[in-house]
Amino acid sequence: MYIETGATGIKQKPDRKGLVLSNLYVKKILGLLMLGLSASLMADEYPDRVVLKNGDELRCEVKNLTKGILTLETDYSDSDFKIEWDKVRGINSSTMFSLTLKDGSRIQASLNSTAEDSVNLLDQNGQLRRVHLDMVVGMQKIQSGFWERLKASVDLGFSYAKNNNLSQYNARVNLGYRAEMWFTEVTYSEVRSSQDNVENVFRSESKINYVYLLPSDWYATSQINFLSNTEQSLDLRSTLKLGLGKFIIHTNQMYWGLGAGLAYNQEQFAGSELNDRSSSEAYLGSDLNLFDTGDLTLHATATLYPSLTESERVRFDGSLDLKYDLPLDFYIGLGFSINYDNQPAVVDGVRGAETDYVTQLNFGWEL
Numbered sequence: 001m002y003i004e005t006g007a008t009g010i011k012q013k014p015d016r017k018g019l020v021l022s023n024l025y026v027k028k029i030l031g032l033l034m035l036g037l038s039a040s041l042m043a044d045e046y047p048d049r050v051v052l053k054n055g056d057e058l059r060c061e062v063k064n065l066t067k068g069i070l071t072l073e074t075d076y077s078d079s080d081f082k083i084e085w086d087k088v089r090g091i092n093s094s095t096m097f098s099l100t101l102k103d104g105s106r107i108q109a110s111l112n113s114t115a116e117d118s119v120n121l122l123d124q125n126g127q128l129r130r131v132h133l134d135m136v137v138g139m140q141k142i143q144s145g146f147w148e149r150l151k152a153s154v155d156l157g158f159s160y161a162k163n164n165n166l167s168q169y170n171a172r173v174n175l176g177y178r179a180e181m182w183f184t185e186v187t188y189s190e191v192r193s194s195q196d197n198v199e200n201v202f203r204s205e206s207k208i209n210y211v212y213l214l215p216s217d218w219y220a221t222s223q224i225n226f227l228s229n230t231e232q233s234l235d236l237r238s239t240l241k242l243g244l245g246k247f248i249i250h251t252n253q254m255y256w257g258l259g260a261g262l263a264y265n266q267e268q269f270a271g272s273e274l275n276d277r278s279s280s281e282a283y284l285g286s287d288l289n290l291f292d293t294g295d296l297t298l299h300a301t302a303t304l305y306p307s308l309t310e311s312e313r314v315r316f317d318g319s320l321d322l323k324y325d326l327p328l329d330f331y332i333g334l335g336f337s338i339n340y341d342n343q344p345a346v347v348d349g350v351r352g353a354e355t356d357y358v359t360q361l362n363f364g365w366e367l
Contacts, residue, residue: 051090065139067291068252098180100138104217151176155364166195203229217247231356233347235268281305295325316340335360
């Protein structure tokens with residue numbers, strides 16, 4: 001400061017340079033405090049750490065691992081962040097997860113990586129187990145919310161030709177929910193075609209599937225299938241299935257399961273109720289899912305139904321679905337379904353077709 005003399009006496013004026021320096025010190029201190037507070041809040045909100053093989057480290061909240069994809073929540077992304085599991089070098093989370101391992105075992109544990117490509121699993125009893133990251137094929141937060149467990153997709157297709165006013169419409173809807181020890185899936189597909197001077201073509205197929213997971217990659221399953229189509233004069237075919245299956249292969253790239261059980265089949269046909277019939281059947285099924293092939297996924301099912309109450313009758317249902325992922329959760333899908341019956345019903349003196357199939361090319365979006 002400096003001193004100024006005048007008629008009224010002596011006055012002291014502040015040193016502007018000193019004030020400026022003091023303000024800078026205060027701002028630095030406040031900035032450091034805010035930085036420390038924000039870091040503390042971020043650590044609380046995103047307590048998990050994921051290290052990638054390229055050296056990147058992510059502060060995040062780990063949500064789940066499904067079909068080779070690790071889902072995270074970060075502070076720099078409005079939507080969930082997804083990483084291929086084989087790109088992960090280490091993971092640390094004190095959260096308890098329901099984990100599925102490649103050998104079919106299921107445990108509840110937290111995760112702590114102390115070495116590259118491996119992780120220590122600490123269960124609720126304090127027991128420690130060290131495994132390679134490739135051994136972990138499924139991960140679900142024990143207290144995860146409803147929306148984190150839900151998966152849905154919708155795809156549509158439409159075409160129109162001026163010749164004979166030919167119009168075709170198809171739609172496919174999939175809805176799935178996964179809990180710690182079970183999952184359920186609901187699917188629906190429909191195809192309609194109409195043109196002048198030709199009978200309309202209609203086909204719809206839906207399925208409600210419930211699977212309960214058992215030790216050593218075994219599972220119990222129950223399923224209800226509904227089918228209607230004009231090709232086989234089917235107003236409605238309802239099939240209830242109960243069975244047991246096992247995952248022969250279960251990795252972060254694919255799974256393949258085989259199952260067997262009993263089925264009850266009830267059929268209603270167009271025309272007279274005299275054509276309606278029911279039967280008891282056995283079934284043998286196969287379910288193959290490839291999901292770590294880049295942006296392409298494949299799902300194929302095949303089920304054989306030898307009848308137990310109708311002599312030499314055999315049915316077969318099969319499906320093949322290909323999906324290519326696009327940005328913003330959109331995709332292009334190709335679906336194929338086939339139904340075979342070596343003893344189709346005779347309606348109004350006309351024997352129905354043994355085989356009915358449909359191919360669909362759609363554009364869709366998934367949740």
